[in-house]
Amino acid sequence: MPHGLPRKIRIAFIVQMVMASLAILVAFYVVATLYKYSFIQATLQDEAAHYWQLYQASPAQPPPNNFALRGYLVEAGYSNLSLPANLRPLTPGFHELASDGQLVWVDRQEAGTLYLVYLRDQATRVAVWFAVLPAMLALFAIYGATWLTYKASKRMVSPVAWLARQVSRWDPRHPDIAALAPERLPADMEGEARQLARALHSLGGRVEAQLERERNFTRDASHELRTPLTVIRVASDMALDEADVPQRVVRSLQRIQRSGRDMEAVIDAFLILARDSDIEPQSEWFQVCEVVQEEADSARALLGDKPVTLEVDCVARPQLYAPPRVLHVVVGNLLRNACSYTDRGTVTVTIEADSVVVSDTGIGMAPDALARAFEPFYRAAPERPLGTGLGLSIVLRLCERFGWTISLDSTLDTGTVARIRFAPPTGGALPTAPATGTTAA
Secondary structure (H helix, E strand, C coil): CCCHHHHHHHHHHHHHHHHHHHHHHHHHHHHHHHHHHHHHHHHHHHHHHHHHHHHHHCCCCCCCECCCEEEEEEECCCCCCCCCCCCCCCCCEEEECCCCCCEEEEEEECCEEEEEEECHHHHHHHHHHHHHHHHHHHHHHHHHHHHHHHHHHHHHHHHHHHHHHHHHCCECCECCHHHHCHHHCCCCCCCHHHHHHHHHHHHHHHHHHHHHHHHHHHHHHHHHHHHHHHHHHHHHHHHHHCCCCCHHHHHHHHHHHHHHHHHHHHHHHHHHHHCCCCCCCCCEEEEHHHHHHHHHHHHHHHHCCCCEEEEEEECCEEEEEECHHHHHHHHHHHHHHHHHCCCCEEEEEEECCCEEEEEECCCCCCHHHHHCCCCCCCCCCCCCCCCCCCHHHHHHHHHHHCCCEEEEEEECCCEEEEEEECCCCCCCCCCEECCCCEEEC
8 A cells, every 4th residue: 555655655656746747738739830821921911021022023033933832913903713722702902711721821912913822741850849849848847857756756765764664664553663673774765764764663662562551550450359359259259158146237248249251241341441352351142131141239239228120121121242240331331320319219220132221310411421431530519429430431432342332311300221232153143042921120
């Protein structure tokens, strides 16, 4: 694929040559026309005036007859039958004969009528020498100058084009900055181009180091977070196995376990987002309804005593091939948002053959807030204490990572509808099982 700058320069020079050629051709066409209708006409008029002067001195003076002109004289009172047939009907003045392209000047005086014919071959020869040949020489001169200028310009921009080719081959995740090392630059790269190469080499090094630091931080932080989560999960399991545990404590321990599982799912999601896109995460077939039911059970604890009902409607039972924890994070974030911003009414999750729809009767969002809903740290209702504004941003990134689409439709003081549409696997639609009924809190 040609790079932009050399291609634009080449097109500019081609356009310049074409425009110059057209301008020269038009100019010499005008010159040839003026030569034909002005210079030759003036020459014939002068030749006629000179002849009549000679005729007055000596009536026996013959009309002009040389390599360029043919003259015919019809004296007053005589017939014009001695003229060539194509000259007989001509009236006084300048004429161009369409049959053979000859130029004729007819001059009538008291002594008779003079016909001066400028021969076609001579007119053509003069036109070639005075119009065509200079035009060709001018065109060749313009083409030569344009070619030399183009070659010089190409040499000037070739270092920039080389840099563009090198940078275009960079993998954003692993930029190959070695090609821009000072010792590997072409010998003809000097001045600003060499400074640009050094700047790009430095920038590539900083980007590569930053990416490596982010990968290391994500990997190390995830590993370190798993250790206390494992301790929390084991300790809560042991506490639940104790005899005579009060029901209130059991509920608290179960909430601790659900929060631990949610945290593990978030860690897995962050690790997936931190991996290169060409590294496929561990995936498996799972029931979408089962994941939604688990997240709905966890989200009901957020409702507390609010007059809100959370319903799950499995219209279909699709299976999905992906990491199950990813769908846990996506659905969990949507449900937590719906429960947090709904003060009365219902939160409904509908599982369809190719999508999951979360709708609520909460506070909704204005159009300007809806347009920014997926921005990191943006909150439509900052006066509410829950949330950091990262949930929908994480949902969007996870959906994009697995080829799903997330859309929001919201009306202020009416509610919000979020739809996750899954991309079907290669070869057909998502597999489904028979539908079941609705469960409600």
